[in-house]
Amino acid sequence: MKLSDFDFELPEELIATRPAVPRSSARLLVAEGATITDGIVTDLVDWLRPGDRLVLNDTKVIPARLMGVRIRQGAQGESSAKIEVTLLEPRAEGTWSALIKPLRKLKPGEEVIFNHDLRARLLGIEDGQGHLAFNLDGDDFDAALNAAGAMPLPPYIAAKRPADARDNEDYQTVFARNKGAVAAPTASLHFDQALLDALARRGVAFTHVTLHVGAGTFLPVKVEDVTTHRMHAEWGKVSAEAAAEIAATKAAGGRVIPVGTTALRLIESAGRTGHIDAWEGDTDIFIYPGFEFRIADGLMTNFHLPKSTLMMLVSALMGPEAIRAIYAHAIRNRYRFFSYGDASLLLPDRGERRKPTK
Numbered sequence: 001m002k003l004s005d006f007d008f009e010l011p012e013e014l015i016a017t018r019p020a021v022p023r024s025s026a027r028l029l030v031a032e033g034a035t036i037t038d039g040i041v042t043d044l045v046d047w048l049r050p051g052d053r054l055v056l057n058d059t060k061v062i063p064a065r066l067m068g069v070r071i072r073q074g075a076q077g078e079s080s081a082k083i084e085v086t087l088l089e090p091r092a093e094g095t096w097s098a099l100i101k102p103l104r105k106l107k108p109g110e111e112v113i114f115n116h117d118l119r120a121r122l123l124g125i126e127d128g129q130g131h132l133a134f135n136l137d138g139d140d141f142d143a144a145l146n147a148a149g150a151m152p153l154p155p156y157i158a159a160k161r162p163a164d165a166r167d168n169e170d171y172q173t174v175f176a177r178n179k180g181a182v183a184a185p186t187a188s189l190h191f192d193q194a195l196l197d198a199l200a201r202r203g204v205a206f207t208h209v210t211l212h213v214g215a216g217t218f219l220p221v222k223v224e225d226v227t228t229h230r231m232h233a234e235w236g237k238v239s240a241e242a243a244a245e246i247a248a249t250k251a252a253g254g255r256v257i258p259v260g261t262t263a264l265r266l267i268e269s270a271g272r273t274g275h276i277d278a279w280e281g282d283t284d285i286f287i288y289p290g291f292e293f294r295i296a297d298g299l300m301t302n303f304h305l306p307k308s309t310l311m312m313l314v315s316a317l318m319g320p321e322a323i324r325a326i327y328a329h330a331i332r333n334r335y336r337f338f339s340y341g342d343a344s345l346l347l348p349d350r351g352e353r354r355k356p357t358k
Helices: 041-047 138-148 165-170 186-190 193-202 240-251 261-270 309-318 320-332
Strands: 027-032 035-040 053-057 059-061 065-074 077-090 096-101 111-113 119-126 129-134 178-181 205-211 234-238 256-258 279-283 299-302 343-347
Touching: 027 041, 027 320, 035 041, 035 320, 041 193, 041 343, 053 240, 053 261, 077 129, 096 119, 186 299, 193 205, 205 240, 205 261, 234 261, 240 256, 256 261, 256 299, 261 279, 261 299, 261 309, 299 309, 309 320, 309 343, 320 343
Parallel strands: 027 343, 053 205, 053 256, 059 178
Antiparallel strands: 027 035, 065 077, 065 111, 077 096, 096 129, 111 119, 119 129, 205 234, 234 279, 299 343
16 A cells, blocks of 8 residues: 555645635535535535434644744853744643754753743753743643744645634634644534534534644655554543443444544544443554444545545545545535635445435
8 A cells, every 4th residue: 555545636726724704614525435415514414314423522722833032142142043832742740842943943951932921941852852841830831822822723824824813713623622732623623603503403412522633643654655654642532421422322323423533533542342432542543444443434524635644544434446536526626625624524335325404
């Protein structure tokens, strides 16, 4: 299985740099096996059935991108350097691993000053990442980070424009509650309260799980034989209540449809025995064609980067040929791609056909 099997040509103008307004007005491609239907996200009310369950990742994105200054005293006097820090994940005793640019301009023991309240000392460097200790912790750290930080937009958006005040709302789901992600579970960005209420009236149930999305979600696959790729690990939790809800839906014949690849990876991590149980820990589950899905009956997701692990995941769910056709259709019909782009509802062909109940 080669990396090139998951490549495709994407016109750059299809990369979305802002979301649809309102959120639920984004376009929705529905694929039932090989059958493709074009619609909008609010059509979920017609496509989902009473008794179906959506699994939502309630992680909350922190303003993880910080701009600061390193000041150094030397023989030539005082010098300074601008330093960009992107927090990756918390470590022991309140410290953080982080990407630092330019790393060569910061030495262990030196401080980066972000504003009059917040600063961090570089404790060390490991695998190209910095290990930072901040001067604040707890609620004081959260408040200072909210004041100094910016939303960590994906590289393909950040290359086109800087984060701004709009992103503080746009790049956060309406049900975010557990802080810790440095990237949004972007399929969930399409939901507003009006859509959630309409789905509930339809008889669709919701289960919340938490997976803190890391910056590793944007790391490229560098090996040609994709089966040798090593996935980054991310922390997640499926509560006993969430596991019981999902198990009850499966037992009743309803469909369990995660919203986003993060929710899918998490429930499949918790369900490798064939029955979903409460689960907590780091998951590095890698889903590519040949994977046996035990819990998910479908997936709502955005359109993903060429040659990414997410393209491998959707290819595993729908089949490589079907995904190639779906993506060709999306490009031909000018769907918007990536984090702020349009959505797809992927329903594998299990011999069942239906039309939306409009």
